[in-house]
């Protein structure tokens with residue numbers, strides 16, 4: 001597979017870019033933040049997304065989706081990264097849709113996937129519990145009770161947690177924190193008794209929530225995949241999420257970089273354009289190289305996911321690790337090279353810095369993924 | 380790609396794999412660790428081993444010393460996609476390049492683009508067959524990064540140019556049969572406009588070389604002197620005084636080749652090499668956690684660079700490549716290779732410091748480590764590469 005977009009993928013990019021840059025430039029996020037918008041994204045825009053086939057992009061055609069692959073999902077994520085558009089696309093269309101189509105039984109798929117495709121259902125994965133992403137440390141307890149289970153514990157950084165219609169909750173049905181065995185995914189109705197959702201206003205003004213589960217009862221039909229054997233399903237779904245977030249970070253890095261280079265070509269000091277100073281030129285060139293390398297690594301990971309999710313782990317770890325270090329560098333240089341302007345809220349660049357920080361924590365930061373690669377290589 | 384093309388390519392992959400399995404001697408499936416492991420060809424070429432000879436001859440007979448050159452010039456005539464498959468299959472089994480040469484990496488591509496038919500017919504088959512070894516006469520004592528300020532003169536005399544001047548850092552000039560050389564044919568023109576790209580035999584009267592010793596203890600390059608060397612004008616590649624175009628095009632290929640060093644590993648993963656010397660704990664983790672994280676970060680960047688190199692080829696094939704992208708790759712690839720060898724030295728500890736012993740293969744590791752320091756200098760320095768990216772790709776002012 002060539003590491004360049006096909007014609008169809010380029011067309012998809014153009015249509016996503018057209019819609020997103022037109023309807024959701026950075027000022028859209030700014031407006032939602034300033035208004036303390038209760039939803040945190042535009043429902044109207046989400047409907048447009050659904051009509052264009054983006055909401056169900058990964059959903060198989062038999063369930064009303066577009067049946068496209070992860071490279072295509074990455075194309076859309078990259079465009080989202082360029083304007084920081086707050087959107088259920090990541091949580092619902094990428095992560096939850098993948099969990100349901102990969103782990104769901106026939107009934108679960110036909111109940112939820114068509115609604116994801118038409119934009120009427122929002123769903124999200126509840127995974128992290130501590131300050132850092134450590135999936136195997138999952139300790140939310142699910143104990144058998146009658147014909148079903150009772151869930152107790154807490155989740156953090158649940159993307160779109162306060163607006164979701166469906167939670168996919170990683171829980172422990174056996175074993176103890178740190179073990180692979182004994183993880184199970186559950187489909188939980190946010191309105192169920194014992195669920196308490198606290199929307200957390202985050203640094204990046206994107207949606208997130210903390211959720212507490214106090215003896216929440218679910219029936220046996222709510223199990224997604226197999227009891228105790230959820231780790232493999234979870235690995236794949238998380239890797240899909242990681243690939244998507246890496247794409248968002250590539251888009252974000254590229255956008256910040258583009259804006260910064262433009263600034264270097266317009267701002268004058270010492271009687272010269274600051275872009276004439278070699279100290280800045282070389283740093284800009286290094287950043288360009290970093291972004292291109294990370295872009296390639298991310299495409300490689302998405303293609304690996306399209307080929308075989310179960311064999312993509314190392315390529316995904318490389319991509320997410322690179323995306324983290326690259327985006328961090330891009331936003332730091334972005335602020336620095338804009339001088340005092342870069343520090344102002346009125347200027348957009350700070351939004352990129354804040355979103356990059358959240359993307360870095362989502363589904364594991366660069367340190368986490370670098371560690372995963374070292375373990376996979378056995379040293 | 381259509382389905383039938385994909386099927387053809389799959390068939391090609393199968394056949395290639397089978398052929399390589401049957402024809403690549405086991406000794407040639409290990410990375411080269413010293414210059415003796417590399418076959419450079421040329422009039423005085425000697426094989427350092429029988430497997431080296433067998434491997435070279437088998438590949439030569441298929442045209443696979445230069446797989447993507449046209450068959451009429453001794454190449455394999457492979458398409459870009461087939462070439463990619465061959466490279467991938469060779470990499471998978473760790474097969475060495477059967478022939479290395481400046482002719483393959485640098486002059487060949489330049490001749491294919493700028494050479495006339497007679498020049499192509501004269502030189503390309505000799506490169507493909509490893510019969511003539513080339514060296515590169517670009518740098519001069521006062522023209523390094525600022526290459527276009529070169530002063531070696533070529534004065535017109537009837538059908539000939541008469542060349543006088545000095546080159547420096549000419550790699551393997553003392554072993555090379557021919558040189559591709561930049562000379563000033565119009566001293567009055569602006570510096571980029573009076574340069575010609577010319578080819579001549581190193582045994583011509585008036586050519587002499589003097590080896591220079593490197594910090595690695597090896598002497599792979601020379602000062603090269605030209606004292607009234609007579610060269611027919613027909614040996615100019617491209618147009619007289621337009622040699623800079625040829626020179627720059629050749630540099631793109633040189634840079635792509637040098638950046639490849641960042642992608643090419645040393646046979647085994649660094650983590651395993653390090654485990655041999657520093658040891659591992661009960662869980663198999665390296666017993667030096669800081670070194671371990673350096674290696675892991677390196678591995679991330681190495682894998683990402685490999686993806687980018689693959690993408691660069693695909694972009695070129697799709698006609699979407701920026702011509703200056705090889706400078707970006709050269710910068711990153713060479714800096715990465717220097718990192719690789721810093722890690723190897725750190726992992727090797729005291730054992731990596733021996734300079735002369737059987738045990739250390741005559742100091743192979745420290746010598747290789749020192750040699751890598753030149754990667755970010757030769758073919759254009761890292762600073763010059765960043766300047767090219769800033770100017771040509773980012774279009775920054777005054778760069």
Ligand SMILES: Cc1cc2nc3c(=O)[nH]c(=O)nc-3n(C[C@H](O)[C@H](O)[C@H](O)COP(=O)(O)OP(=O)(O)OC[C@H]3O[C@@H](n4cnc5c(N)ncnc54)[C@H](O)[C@@H]3O)c2cc1C
Pocket residue numbers: 267269270274277279280336337338339340341343
């Ligand atoms: C939080 C904060 C508090 C401040 N408080 C005060 C205050 O109390 N009083 C006050 O007077 N000012 C204050 N400042 C202003 C501050 O001193 C300026 O922002 C600073 O001097 C940079 O100037 P600039 O913002 O115009 O950036 P520019 O000068 O436009 O710089 C933009 C970028 O170009 C780079 N650059 C500029 N020239 C060169 C060069 N020759 N070579 C290489 N790179 C170059 C810079 O390093 C920077 O990265 C404050 C700024 C901030 C952010």
Ligand SMILES: Cc1cc2nc3c(=O)[nH]c(=O)nc-3n(C[C@H](O)[C@H](O)[C@H](O)COP(=O)(O)OP(=O)(O)OC[C@H]3O[C@@H](n4cnc5c(N)ncnc54)[C@H](O)[C@@H]3O)c2cc1C
Pocket residue numbers: 514515516517518519520522523524525547548549550551600753756757758759760761762763766
């Ligand atoms: C192992 C090796 C093999 C080589 N083989 C060959 C060969 O076969 N044929 C051949 O012709 N040449 C060869 N070279 C020469 C090589 O191309 C030059 O060394 C190189 O171009 C740098 O030139 P210089 O050594 O004169 O350094 P200089 O140009 O003097 O550079 C000195 C320092 O100044 C920096 N610098 C220069 N200009 C700028 C600028 N504008 N901005 C910022 N920094 C700058 C450089 O980056 C460098 O760090 C070889 C070199 C080495 C080390």
